[in-house]
Amino acid sequence: MQILALNGNPRKQGNTDILIDEILRGASSNGHQTEKLRLYDYEIQPCLDCRRCKQSETGYNCALKDGMHEIYPKLEAADVIVFGTPIYWYGPTAKMKLLVDRLRPFIASRKLEGKTGMLVVPSEEGSDCCAPLLEMFRMSFKYLGMKTGESILAKAYERGEIRQSPGELERACKLGASLEP
Numbered sequence: 001m002q003i004l005a006l007n008g009n010p011r012k013q014g015n016t017d018i019l020i021d022e023i024l025r026g027a028s029s030n031g032h033q034t035e036k037l038r039l040y041d042y043e044i045q046p047c048l049d050c051r052r053c054k055q056s057e058t059g060y061n062c063a064l065k066d067g068m069h070e071i072y073p074k075l076e077a078a079d080v081i082v083f084g085t086p087i088y089w090y091g092p093t094a095k096m097k098l099l100v101d102r103l104r105p106f107i108a109s110r111k112l113e114g115k116t117g118m119l120v121v122p123s124e125e126g127s128d129c130c131a132p133l134l135e136m137f138r139m140s141f142k143y144l145g146m147k148t149g150e151s152i153l154a155k156a157y158e159r160g161e162i163r164q165s166p167g168e169l170e171r172a173c174k175l176g177a178s179l180e181p
């Protein structure tokens with residue numbers, strides 16, 4: 001199975017990064033193929049609502065020319081997509097939101113249908129503050145015909161602080177090892 005992780009945090013070696021690595025470590029140990037993308041390494045322009053992606057003549061492609069055209073085929077090839085983002089003001093980071101807005105071609109193409117989306121979300125306040133973000137992703141996955149997988153919602157604030165919670169790291173690793181399409 002192909003697991004694609006999208007890391008939407010700007011801090012290198014941040015809590016999101018560490019938790020994603022644990023999930024992927026577990027997944028590789030179980031024979032899955034894994035890849036992690038750092039969204040801040042890609043240019044992702046905002047969706048312009050031009051609606052070209054709704055027209056089948058263009059193959060349901062996005063008209064904007066940027067890093068998303070490297071990411072689109074990877075999304076299509078994945079069985080499980082891990083969306084990793086810290087909580088920023090009770091939602092995802094701006095970069096992750098840019099990516100989610102650009103999933104619009106998949107409404108018409110249905111090419112994400114049947115895939116599993118899962119979330120990796122560290123925050124200062126912990127799981128209690130994640131409800132708005134969880135709902136945003138749950139409804140978006142549903143709209144795209146995706147399944148919502150298990151999430152990792154972890155409490156951590158400083159860079160790398162999650163390493164002081166071995167239980168959370170173990171949970172992430174076990175979740176990765178248990179992934180099924």
Ligand SMILES: Cc1cc2nc3c(=O)[nH]c(=O)nc-3n(C[C@H](O)[C@H](O)[C@H](O)COP(=O)(O)O)c2cc1C
Nearest residue numbers: 009014015016086087088089090123124125156157
């Ligand atoms: C702009 C900004 C907004 C934030 N908003 C919240 C918030 O609403 N609730 C919360 O619990 N933590 C908030 N945080 C803290 C981060 O979620 C927390 O530090 C997280 O561990 C960062 O993850 P990272 O190490 O992967 O970058 C915010 C941090 C920043 C920089």
